[in-house]
Amino acid sequence: MTIEFRGVTKRYPDGTVAVDDLNLTVEDGTITVFVGPSGCGKTTSLRMINRMVEPTSGTVLLDGEDVSDGDPALLRRGIGYVIQHAGLFPHRTVLDNIATVPLLSGWDKGKARKRAAELLETVGLPTELGKRYPAQLSGGQQQRVGVARALAADSPVLLMDEPFSAVDPVVREELQDELLRLQSQLGKTIVFVTHDIDEAVRLGDKIAVLRVGGVLAQYGTPSDVLRHPVDDFVASFVGKDRGYRGLSFLPAEGIVVEEVKRVEVGKPVAGTVDEWLLAVNAEEQPRGWLRPESTVDGELAETDLVAGGSLYVQGTPIRGALDAALSSPASLGVVVDSGNKVLGVVRAKQVLEVIEALPLGS
Numbered sequence: 001m002t003i004e005f006r007g008v009t010k011r012y013p014d015g016t017v018a019v020d021d022l023n024l025t026v027e028d029g030t031i032t033v034f035v036g037p038s039g040c041g042k043t044t045s046l047r048m049i050n051r052m053v054e055p056t057s058g059t060v061l062l063d064g065e066d067v068s069d070g071d072p073a074l075l076r077r078g079i080g081y082v083i084q085h086a087g088l089f090p091h092r093t094v095l096d097n098i099a100t101v102p103l104l105s106g107w108d109k110g111k112a113r114k115r116a117a118e119l120l121e122t123v124g125l126p127t128e129l130g131k132r133y134p135a136q137l138s139g140g141q142q143q144r145v146g147v148a149r150a151l152a153a154d155s156p157v158l159l160m161d162e163p164f165s166a167v168d169p170v171v172r173e174e175l176q177d178e179l180l181r182l183q184s185q186l187g188k189t190i191v192f193v194t195h196d197i198d199e200a201v202r203l204g205d206k207i208a209v210l211r212v213g214g215v216l217a218q219y220g221t222p223s224d225v226l227r228h229p230v231d232d233f234v235a236s237f238v239g240k241d242r243g244y245r246g247l248s249f250l251p252a253e254g255i256v257v258e259e260v261k262r263v264e265v266g267k268p269v270a271g272t273v274d275e276w277l278l279a280v281n282a283e284e285q286p287r288g289w290l291r292p293e294s295t296v297d298g299e300l301a302e303t304d305l306v307a308g309g310s311l312y313v314q315g316t317p318i319r320g321a322l323d324a325a326l327s328s329p330a331s332l333g334v335v336v337d338s339g340n341k342v343l344g345v346v347r348a349k350q351v352l353e354v355i356e357a358l359p360l361g362s
């Protein structure tokens, strides 16, 4: 199935232009990766395909048909969707999580569970895990279940929003390999969102590099984009790839950890917020971000927060610091100690300056 964006713009009610006149065709049976720094409109673009977000103007077409023509609930049921942290229902067993869409589509329980068990094997998990609840699985296993659940829709289209960002680098590579293996058998049309250029290059048949302001900077094969970046932004974004893998081994000496303003979940927040505030729990562990201009009614709740990006554990290689900064909605990477307690934040620009000064690629 092809997916076509024709002049698609999304302006949120507060005036933010998240996607600006996007024109792009995702080819049938390919993996297309939307990549770019936090806030560049990747998620918004993805969600306009299954109408979780409606465009302000322009059209999204699936095999030539305008997605806005039908019933959005039916459309969503027919499109596999995987998100960070898998988004599993905590009170349903793994099997019932996977069987969600078949059950909604009217399959009987026995048939739906049988299919769910087959899908567990497809994603490389033992069927015994089917009886457990999501909290009884590792992060990587949960992501696999998320993929199985998305495959249960048996749709030609799979949307994946940073599905592997919350797991450690080793598991992440396993999940990437698994996705490539699955795709070689299934040949779906996959749109995959990540802020990690390394992941984009590894998985994408094509990659679309977006810049903040929701503008498509470049669309091409990974080798096109790496070898012929169209402008300075793309060059600096993909330029990191030169030594990106190497960054996994380099120490993060010279990184400046700044103070960050914090608020605590369960406590009131006075007045209107005028900058991004980091929300922590009573143990000083990060819980997410409070967006500027938000107001909190009473005590701060988890639902007031924007999910955070990946965390950087102080003392680990520099790649984690860059990842944390690039994936943070506030553009501030959260630095924690080994007990997950907040120490402060890092900025991508400063981390990149440190990286520039390192003898990479030599």
Ligand SMILES: Nc1ncnc2c1ncn2[C@@H]1O[C@H](COP(=O)(O)OP(=O)(O)OP(=O)(O)O)[C@@H](O)[C@H]1O
Binding pocket: 012, 013, 014, 016, 017, 018, 036, 037, 038, 039, 040, 041, 042, 043, 044, 045, 195, 327, 328, 329
């Ligand atoms: N509901 C909303 N209301 C107002 N602005 C929003 C809303 N959702 C997203 N935005 C803004 O739109 C822009 C694009 O957001 P989007 O989530 O699509 O980016 P992204 O590239 O996926 O970022 P991330 O990697 O952090 O998820 C950002 O400036 C964001 O703050």
